[in-house]
Amino acid sequence: MADVNRGNRPLSPHLQVYRPQLTSMSSIMVRITGIASLGSALLVVAWLIAAATSEQTFVTIDWLLRSVVGDIILLAATWAIFYHMLGRLRHVFWDFGYFLNVQVAEKLAIGMFGLATVLTAIVALAF
Numbered sequence: 380m381a382d383v384n385r386g387n388r389p390l391s392p393h394l395q396v397y398r399p400q401l402t403s404m405s406s407i408m409v410r411i412t413g414i415a416s417l418g419s420a421l422l423v424v425a426w427l428i429a430a431a432t433s434e435q436t437f438v439t440i441d442w443l444l445r446s447v448v449g450d451i452i453l454l455a456a457t458w459a460i461f462y463h464m465l466g467r468l469r470h471v472f473w474d475f476g477y478f479l480n481v482q483v484a485e486k487l488a489i490g491m492f493g494l495a496t497v498l499t500a501i502v503a504l505a506f
Contacts, residue, residue, distance in 0.1 A: 402481075405488035409466030412459035419456030457502050462495040 426444060429437040443449050469487050472478050478487055 401485045401488045405466065405491060409463055412463040412466070415456065415459040416463055419452065419459070422452070422456075454499065454503060458495055458499040461498045462491060465491040465495055 422440075422444070426437070426440045429440045444453065469478070469491065473484075478484060
């Protein structure tokens, strides 16, 4: 093996020196919204299982989902689903080689946030 002087090599960027970029933060948000969507799906599955098994459990979960807290959870879950869907769509475009320019990718990140918010507002007003 070659004699490598490990003491003089530069350190790789770490969180203290790395400046987050809009596209990286958007990618992280896609992952977070995917996990949040899974959590909200489990809540809906718990509601369905409770409806099929126990009346008292169903009343408890139904009360939670129909309360103000439940409305906030379901509204956030709706936003998370739309944001995650738009993030996956963005990756499909990237896989085909479109919108890879940094300026366009940053506009897509902003557009995803705005469009997810608009779509959530439409759903919230419709129901």
